Structures are given as C-alpha cells and as structure tokens.
Amino acid sequence: MQGDGMTLSAPVxxxxxxxxFFLCFYGYVAKRxxxxxxxxxxxxxxxxxxxLLLSQQQSLLQSLASPTPLTELWNVIFxxxxxxxVLINLLSFSVGGLLLFYLxxxxxxxxxxxxxxxxxxxxxxxxxxxxxxxxxxxxxFVIFLILQVIILAYCLxxxxxxxxxxxxxxxxxxxxxxxxxxxxLGFWLxxxxxxxxxxxxxxNQMHRLGHRKQSKxxxxx
Numbered sequence: 001m002q003g004d005g006m007t008l009s010a011p012v013x014x015x016x017x018x019x020x021f022f023l024c025f026y027g028y029v030a031k032r033x034x035x036x037x038x039x040x041x042x043x044x045x046x047x048x049x050x051x052l053l054l055s056q057q058q059s060l061l062q063s064l065a066s067p068t069p070l071t072e073l074w075n076v077i078f079x080x081x082x083x084x085x086v087l088i089n090l091l092s093f094s095v096g097g098l099l100l101f102y103l104x105x106x107x108x109x110x111x112x113x114x115x116x117x118x119x120x121x122x123x124x125x126x127x128x129x130x131x132x133x134x135x136x137x138x139x140x141f142v143i144f145l146i147l148q149v150i151i152l153a154y155c156l157x158x159x160x161x162x163x164x165x166x167x168x169x170x171x172x173x174x175x176x177x178x179x180x181x182x183x184x185l186g187f188w189l190x191x192x193x194x195x196x197x198x199x200x201x202x203x204n205q206m207h208r209l210g211h212r213k214q215s216k217x218x219x220x221x
Contacts, residue, residue: 020174024201027167039104042122047096120155124148168201
C-alpha cells in the first residue's frame with residue numbers, strides 16, 4: 001500500500017517513471033545522447049582510477065583490502081592530509097570526463113573505439129566495486145578480470161547493442177526502485193520486478209535494433 005508521504009514526490013515519481021520506462025524499452029532511440037552522457041562518467045572514472053594507481057597505489061590497495069572498501073576508498077580520494085593528491089584526483093576526474101565527452105562527439109571510427117573501450121572498462125570497475133562489498137579482494141579481482149574481458153569485447157564488437165543493453169538495465173532499475181519505494185516492496189519483490197523489466201527491455205531493444213538493421217540492409221540492397 002502506498003504511503004501518504006510519497007504524495008509530495010508525485011511529480012518526481014512521474015518524471016522518474018517516464019525516464020525509466022523510456023530507457024528500459026526505447027533507450028536505443030537516444031543512443032547519441034546516452035553515449036555522450038555515458039562517456040563523461042566513463043572518462044571520469046577511468047582517469048580517476050589511473051591517477052590513484054599511479055600516485056596513491058599503496059593507499060589504494062589498503063583501502064580495497066579493508067572490511068569497508070568503499071568508505072576507505074572515499075577517504076583515499078579525499079584525504080584531508082594530502083591536498084596535492086586530492087587536487088590530482090579532482091583534475092583527473094574532470095579532465096577524463098571532458099576529454100571522453102569530446103571524443104564521443106566525433107565521427108572517427110578509431111576514436112569511437114576509444115570511447116567504447118573506456119565505456120567497457122568503466123562498467124568493469126563499477127562491477128568490481130560492487131562485488132568487493134561481498135567478496136574478498138582476490139576473488140573479486142579474478143571475477144572482475146573475467147567479466148572485464150567479456151564486457152570489453154562486447155563493447156568493441158557491438159557497441160550499439162551494448163548501450164541498448166545497459167540502457168535497459170539502468171531504466172529497469174530506476175522503475176523498480178521508484179515503485180518499490182512507492183509501494184514499500186521488499187528486496188525480493190524489487191529484484192523480481194527489476195529482473196522482469198530488464199529482460200523485457202533487453203528483448204524489445206535488441207528486437208528493434210535487429211529490425212532497424214534489416215530495414216537498412218534492404219534499403220541499401
């Protein structure tokens with residue numbers, strides 16, 4: 001049953017659901033916009049990771065091996081006793097996002113491969129951080145390497161399909177989260193709703209991409 005406190009958030013809920021359903025089922029339509037937005041996140045995350053590996057490697061490894069890796073990682077990035085390190089991290093984050101956003105707006109095939117590579121690597125890093133909250137560092141790293149190879153290969157070979165897949169997953173998460181908050185659903189109902197929406201969204205987007213490809217081939221043939 002819905003809560004009274006959610007009435008004030010009705011406009012936010014409505015807009016969020018519209019955005020979520022659009023991303024889930026029709027994200028492929030806005031591929032260029034999504035790639036531009038996604039490239040900012042990918043460039044920022046990868047450049048920040050590189051900066052941490054080069055300038056704060058020891059602290060980085062210690063934070064990842066700690067019982068609370070995300071909290072410790074945050075403390076490493078924003079270490080109040082190392083203002084130079086914080087500045088390097090912020091500059092890397094900003095420059096990386098802006099640079100990849102610029103590259104995503106070009107039409108060069110070679111530069112698009114760079115954007116696809118960064119997109120795949122950034123998703124691998126996100127998955128690694130999520131897994132790290134449940135598994136030891138060594139196990140998480142092995143799983144990360146396996147998934148990273150798969151994701152990166154898929155990005156480089158079928159980037160359009162990958163963006164549609166990622167859009168469906170993200171959109172279904174938004175819808176499932178908003179509905180679970182509105183109706184006070186438990187975790188397993190949230191998970192089931194997300195899985196069903198993600199599955200349907202992926203099927204719809206892949207089907208439409210395939211149909212669009214066939215139409216182009218017939219027009220050119």
